[in-house]
Amino acid sequence: EVVLTQSPGTLSLSPGDRATLSCRASQSVPNNFLAWYRQTPGQAPRLLIYDASTRATGIPDRFSASGSGTDFTLTINSLEPDDFAVYHCHQYGNSPRTFGQGTRVEVK
Amino acid sequence: QVQLVQTGAEVKKPGASVKVSCQASGYSFTSYDIIWVRQATGQGLVMMGWMNPNSGNTGDLQNFRHRIALTTDSSISTAYMELFSLTPADTATYYCGRAIRNRLYSDLWGPGTLVTVSS
Numbered sequence: 001e002v003v004l005t006q007s008p009g010t011l012s013l014s015p016g017d018r019a020t021l022s023c024r025a026s027q028s029v030p031n032n033f034l035a036w037y038r039q040t041p042g043q044a045p046r047l048l049i050y051d052a053s054t055r056a057t058g059i060p061d062r063f064s065a066s067g068s069g070t071d072f073t074l075t076i077n078s079l080e081p082d083d084f085a086v087y088h089c090h091q092y093g094n095s096p097r098t099f100g101q102g103t104r105v106e107v108k
Numbered sequence: 109q110v111q112l113v114q115t116g117a118e119v120k121k122p123g124a125s126v127k128v129s130c131q132a133s134g135y136s137f138t139s140y141d142i143i144w145v146r147q148a149t150g151q152g153l154v155m156m157g158w159m160n161p162n163s164g165n166t167g168d169l170q171n172f173r174h175r176i177a178l179t180t181d182s183s184i185s186t187a188y189m190e191l192f193s194l195t196p197a198d199t200a201t202y203y204c205g206r207a208i209r210n211r212l213y214s215d216l217w218g219p220g221t222l223v224t225v226s227s
Contacts, residue, residue, distance in 0.1 A: 044217035096168040
């Protein structure tokens with residue numbers, strides 16, 4: 001099973017700041033099949049990025065992502081109020097599909 | 109409107125089973141897979157399994173082998189996840205998601221169903 005380790009566990013930032021989140025896989029993710037989701041309290045996850053770097057429909061270009069193999073990054077430029085949430089990475093290149101433990105972006 | 113609607117919250121005794129439904133609307137149900145994940149309070153997402161409503165194939169059930177059953181009823185665009193032999197550790201919110209076939213990332217999620225297991 002591919003273990004995804006997200007860092008940092010918590011990121012304390014201010015509105016307007018840039019957030020950089022990391023997701024490291026215990027083995028290479030085939031085809032860079034990695035997604036990122038944002039989850040606000042009490043809500044279901046929302047797809048932000050798939051295939052490591054492709055923004056999902058309706059996702060603003062403040063969100064960008066990159067990476068390949070075992071190291072992936074999500075960058076959020078100019079944090080807005082709704083961006084203070086938990087972010088999950090998800091690999092779907094290996095069975096079983098797995099998720100990271102999440103990174104919380106909180107208001108500093 | 110494209111959406112997934114899930115069963116309301118459930119309270120179960122240890123040893124019981126729970127069946128959560130996930131009804132799709134606004135899209136072709138058989139053109140996408142359905143994934144199930146769960147999330148204990150304050151924890152991350154855990155993959156439970158996926159099902160192809162068209163073929164009936166399932167996968168990624170390893171973590172819940174012998175305790176989980178995934179089914180679908182395409183006539184009413186509904187997927188079901190049944191979990192058996194519940195323990196308090198199964199207390200969590202259960203989500204279904206519409207998953208892109210052969211990719212299994214989810215671009216649409218249900219609102220979640222809170223299942224509480226307590227004596």
